[in-house]
Amino acid sequence: GDQKEQCAITAFALKDGRKLWQHKFDAAHQGVSSYMMARSAPTPVVDGTAVYVFFESGDLAAVDLDGKSLWHRDLTADYGMFQNNHGLGSSPAQTADMVLLNIEHKGPSFLLAVDKQTGETRWKTERPSGSSWSTPIVVDAGTSPQVVVSSGGNLASYDAKEGRQLWVLNGLEGNSVPSPCAVGEFIFTGARIPEFGSASEAAKSNLCVRVTGDASMPYELCWRAAKAVSDYASPVVDGEQVYFLNKVGVLYCVDAMSGETIYQQRLRAECWATPIVTEDGIYFFAKDGTTRIVKRGREFEVLASNQLWDLKNAPAPEHYREAKRGGHGHGAQQ
Numbered sequence: 001g002d003q004k005e006q007c008a009i010t011a012f013a014l015k016d017g018r019k020l021w022q023h024k025f026d027a028a029h030q031g032v033s034s035y036m037m038a039r040s041a042p043t044p045v046v047d048g049t050a051v052y053v054f055f056e057s058g059d060l061a062a063v064d065l066d067g068k069s070l071w072h073r074d075l076t077a078d079y080g081m082f083q084n085n086h087g088l089g090s091s092p093a094q095t096a097d098m099v100l101l102n103i104e105h106k107g108p109s110f111l112l113a114v115d116k117q118t119g120e121t122r123w124k125t126e127r128p129s130g131s132s133w134s135t136p137i138v139v140d141a142g143t144s145p146q147v148v149v150s151s152g153g154n155l156a157s158y159d160a161k162e163g164r165q166l167w168v169l170n171g172l173e174g175n176s177v178p179s180p181c182a183v184g185e186f187i188f189t190g191a192r193i194p195e196f197g198s199a200s201e202a203a204k205s206n207l208c209v210r211v212t213g214d215a216s217m218p219y220e221l222c223w224r225a226a227k228a229v230s231d232y233a234s235p236v237v238d239g240e241q242v243y244f245l246n247k248v249g250v251l252y253c254v255d256a257m258s259g260e261t262i263y264q265q266r267l268r269a270e271c272w273a274t275p276i277v278t279e280d281g282i283y284f285f286a287k288d289g290t291t292r293i294v295k296r297g298r299e300f301e302v303l304a305s306n307q308l309w310d311l312k313n314a315p316a317p318e319h320y321r322e323a324k325r326g327g328h329g330h331g332a333q334q
Contacts, residue, residue, distance in 0.1 A: 003030040004039065007055045009063055021067035027057035028074040029081070041089040041133070045099065050116065052099045056088040060101070062119060071119035075103070075112075078121075083107045089133030089177075095145055095160055098122055102149050104132035104176075111136065111149065113163060123163035128152050132176040135234075141185030143213040150180040150189045155209065157218070167218040172205040173197055178230040179274070181237055185211045186222070186256065188242050190230030202229045206244055208259060223259025228252035232272040236282065238296050243282060245271055251284075253298065265300040267292055289314075 007027050011020040033039060042054045050062045050070055058076035063069055082088060083106035093100040099114045109129045113122040132151040138160060139146045145160035155169040174197065178190030191205035206225040212218055231247035237256055244252040249269045253262040269286035276283045281293040281303050289308035295301040309315055 002033055004033050004057065005030055007040070007053075007057065007059050007061075009044070009051060009053055009061075009067065011067060023063050023067040023069065025059070025061070025069075025072065027055065028059050028076060029057045031057070031087075041087065043091040043135075045092045045094045047094065047116070052092055052094065052116070054092050054101060056082065058082065060099075060114065060119070062116065073114075073119050079103070079110065080107055084131055086131070086133075091135040093136045093138050093147065095138055098160070100136055100138070100147055100160075102127065102132065102134065102136045102151065104128075104130055104151055106131070111147065111158060111163065113160075125158060125163035125165070130176065134176055135179040137180055137182055137187075139182045139185070139187060139211055141211040141213060143211070146211065148180060148182070148187055150175045150178075152176055155180070155187070155189055157211070169209060169219065169221070174202050174229075175205055177232055178234040181235055183237050183239060183256070185213075187211065188235050188237055188256070190235040190244060192231050192247070193229055199227070199229055203227055206230060206235070208242075208256070222257075225252070225254060225259060225261070227261050227264060228254050234274040236275050236277050238277050238282070241296070241298065243275065245275065245284070249286075251294070251300070253300065262298050263300045267294070
């Protein structure tokens with residue numbers, strides 16, 4: 001709706017795209033729908049029994065795999081209204097029994113763990129206030145699981161069972177939008193070029209650390225990138241290479257173990273969404289409806305390029321209407 005009156009969870013058949021079910025509920029709080037504001041930016045997480053969703057309205061909910069409600073909370077009722085000029089984009093993360101959220105805004109901020117079965121709070125740990133859209137990740141490096149957050153100038157790790165901070169790496173810049181990713185004990189962080197910063201300085205915040213499990217030295221800084229920077233899209237890794245995509249669509253392929261730049265190529269696709277790694281290649285989804293599939297590995301090759309619509313005649317959305325400002329709408333950009 002024009003004021004984002006309803007939240008919806010929809011399931012589609014993977015094979016043919018058939019709509020299987022939809023669960024809707026009224027948003028706890030409304031706000032103007034805008035192309036530059038989150039409509040439902042947080043990505044759901046799913047396990048074998050339920051789908052867990054979070055909306056910028058403060059609604060946190062779980063439904064079973066048939067779309068029936070299991071529990072529903074309004075986090076703003078418990079912890080106050082969210083104060084952020086561009087909405088919330090941090091997605092839930094999960095362990096076997098908890099859903100984890102990083103609520104970082106201008107008001108009191110926190111990392112929250114919620115019981116999957118009941119929706120009740122397991123623990124809540126204070127975080128520095130600021131503006132962040134980065135999603136936490138769960139890292140299990142052979143020790144007890146850790147919740148890792150890259151945001152606000154540092155990379156911080158918390159014990160997943162009780163929320164106690166285990167370690168922190170300070171001195172980062174531009175790391176409040178792209179989320180980290182991990183393979184085993186190795187964590188890869190992405191960072192943008194700050195408003196008043198340089199690309200060379202920003203590259204130092206695109207880095208790799210190894211979780212050691214040693215209380216006296218809980219992490220090891222493995223490398224900092226020489227050139228690679230991120231923007232809205234988070235870095236992804238295919239085991240041997242890490243891929244970073246900057247604001248203008250330049251793709252950096254970096255050796256995961258050494259940090260050496262393998263290649264730097266113009267993808268010609270401006271992406272806000274994080275790419276997806278599959279066995280067949282890496283899928284990059286651009287704002288203009290272009291999908292580029294890039295070959296995995298040390299040689300750059302675009303395997304396929306698909307266009308969802310005619311760029312000169314973009315389709316208007318069927319149900320969505322951009323809230324008008326000054327008499328001009330932007331619905332065709334949906």
